[in-house]
Amino acid sequence: MMMKRVLTLVLFLSLFGLLAHNVMEMPGKFTVDAPAYNDTTQHYLDNAPSETGAINVVGAILADYRAFDTLGETIVLFTSIVAVASILKVTDKKTREESHDE
Amino acid sequence: MNDIIVKTVARILIPFIQLYGIFIMLHGHVSPGGGFAGGAMIGTSFVLYTLVFGIDKSKKKFSERVSEYAESGGILLYIALGLIGIIMAGSFLTNIDAGFPKGTPGSMFSGGMIPLLMIGIGIKVASTFITLFHTLIEEEEA
Amino acid sequence: MSALLESVLDHINYLGAMALFVIGLHTVVTHSNLIKKIMGINIMGTAVFLFFVAIGNVTDGVPPIITGEDVIYINPLPSVLILTGIVVVVSITVYSLSLVVRIYETHGTVDQKEIARLNDEEAGL
Numbered sequence: 001m002m003m004k005r006v007l008t009l010v011l012f013l014s015l016f017g018l019l020a021h022n023v024m025e026m027p028g029k030f031t032v033d034a035p036a037y038n039d040t041t042q043h044y045l046d047n048a049p050s051e052t053g054a055i056n057v058v059g060a061i062l063a064d065y066r067a068f069d070t071l072g073e074t075i076v077l078f079t080s081i082v083a084v085a086s087i088l089k090v091t092d093k094k095t096r097e098e099s100h101d102e
Numbered sequence: 103m104n105d106i107i108v109k110t111v112a113r114i115l116i117p118f119i120q121l122y123g124i125f126i127m128l129h130g131h132v133s134p135g136g137g138f139a140g141g142a143m144i145g146t147s148f149v150l151y152t153l154v155f156g157i158d159k160s161k162k163k164f165s166e167r168v169s170e171y172a173e174s175g176g177i178l179l180y181i182a183l184g185l186i187g188i189i190m191a192g193s194f195l196t197n198i199d200a201g202f203p204k205g206t207p208g209s210m211f212s213g214g215m216i217p218l219l220m221i222g223i224g225i226k227v228a229s230t231f232i233t234l235f236h237t238l239i240e241e242e243e244a
Numbered sequence: 245m246s247a248l249l250e251s252v253l254d255h256i257n258y259l260g261a262m263a264l265f266v267i268g269l270h271t272v273v274t275h276s277n278l279i280k281k282i283m284g285i286n287i288m289g290t291a292v293f294l295f296f297v298a299i300g301n302v303t304d305g306v307p308p309i310i311t312g313e314d315v316i317y318i319n320p321l322p323s324v325l326i327l328t329g330i331v332v333v334v335s336i337t338v339y340s341l342s343l344v345v346r347i348y349e350t351h352g353t354v355d356q357k358e359i360a361r362l363n364d365e366e367a368g369l
Contacts, residue, residue, distance in 0.1 A: 005274075012270045019262040028254030030303045032316060037302070041319050049310050052197055053204035054131035054213035057308035057320045062136060062327060063219040067195040071184065073328045074177050074223065077230045080335030081173065084342045088237050134307060138327055207310070227331070234338045238345065 112154040119147040127224040131213035137223025144224070145231025157239050169233045176226030183215050183222070257298035264291035276356040278344045282337060289333040296322045296329075 027034050048060040062070055120143075127140025152160040187196035198204050202214030252259065264287055271284030300319035308320040344354055351359050 008270070008274055012266050015269075016262060016266040019265070020259055023258035023262055024251060024255055026255065026258060028251060030301045030305075032302060034299075034302075034319075036299045036322070037319050041321055044320060045308060045310070045317050049207040052213055052216065053207050054216050055208045055310045056131050056133060056136075057310060057317070058134070058323050058327070059130045059136050059216055059220070060213070061320060061324045063130075063216040063223075064195075064197045064214075066324065067184070067197075067219065069328060070219070070223065071180055071195070073331055074180060074226050076332055076335055077226060078173065078177060080339055081230055081233055083339050084234055084237055087339075087342045087346055088240075133309065136327075138331065238338070238341060 108154055112150055116147050116151055119150070120144055123147065123224075123228075127220055128217060129210075130220040131216045132208060132210070137220040138227055140220075141224035141227025142231060144228040145235075148228075148232045149235050152235060152239060157236065160236070164232050164236075169229050169236075172225050172229035173233065176222045176224075176229065179222035179225070180219060183218055186215075257301065258295060261291045261295035261298060264288075264294065276358075278347065278354045278356060279341075281356075282340050282344070285340070286333065286337060289329070289336075293326045293329060296326050 031037075044057055044061055044065065048057045049055050052060040052064045054060040054064070123140045123143030125140075126135035126143060127137055130136030130140070148160065148164055151163065184195040187200040188194055190196070190200035197214040197216070200215075203211075204214055205212030207213075268284045268287030268289075268291060271287060272281050275281060275284070300322035302316055302318045305316045305318035308317040310317075347359065348354050351362055353359060353362075
């Protein structure tokens with residue numbers, strides 16, 4: 001049992017080492033030259049107030065540029081409710097009576 | 103939970119939490135926040151109400167009928183605003199080109215349909231939080 | 245040595261995210277309690293959020309609320325993507341919790357090994 005615990009610990013520490021080695025290759029200085037700060041971001045920052053009228057760029061992207069994403073995400077919420085209700089709310093009369101008998 | 107301190111504090115706090123949630127929701131286009139944050143706040147205020155006053159009282163405030171309407175209503179408001187874009191400008195969820203008033207950037211009434219979409223998202227998120235919590239709690243007590 | 249330390253300090257956000265991810269994965273793998281497994285999945289999700297938001301950071305940047313002043317704004321795109329991701333993680337958590345409630349009703353336990361043992365006994369009968 002002890003052996004197993006030590007083995008998992010070593011395994012996960014080596015996994016952390018691997019991941020850490022990989023992220024050390026990423027650009028460390030957080031500047032506007034980073035690859036993630038590309039033309040798309042610059043376009044949003046420059047044009048969001050004039051194109052959408054909203055000065056909060058996060059809100060402008062969320063509800064205008066990428067509103068379709070947000071629609072999909074509300075559908076995810078809807079699906080989660082349907083899934084939870086279908087698991088927890090037993091509306092079938094026969095099943096309910098059986099569970100009361102137990 | 104039958105503690106007078108908790109009950110009194112909750113009774114005083116809940117209206118302010120909800121008011122702040124609505125404030126965050128309506129100012130999503132001019133300040134940090136938006137539909138998700140505001141909806142989560144309103145939903146959490148109802149979670150607090152359920153924890154303090156019990157599921158029966160909470161069910162009276164937010165019944166299953168209300169939850170049905172709120173959930174379908176939030177998502178339908180979103181889709182309806184998208185369909186206005188299809189009719190007016192030819193593509194789904196168009197904002198300024200579909201004729202929504204742009205307003206002065208930075209003022210309360212600006213951003214075209216963004217505040218309306220934020221309200222839809224907020225209703226949806228709040229009702230989802232409440233319904234999911236009610237469903238889980240109900241099962242535990244049954 | 246100081247170069248390595250400096251590099252570590254530069255990447256401290258990424259390293260923290262990786263540490264959180266490994267902690268979450270460790271929780272998922274080593275604990276047989278299903279609730280703890282769900283907590284581990286949540287920690288892993290938080291790690292991914294931290295990693296993503298850290299990518300969008302800019303030193304001395306301000307939040308992307310356009311005020312017309314001459315400042316550097318941080319990258320708003322990762323924040324928007326993560327805003328969507330948080331909601332998905334909430335949905336997954338509630339769905340798995342409801343599954344755990346059902347499992348507890350049918351088996352009387354939330355321990356995975358116990359459930360496997362009960363299933364084996366049932367199959368052996």
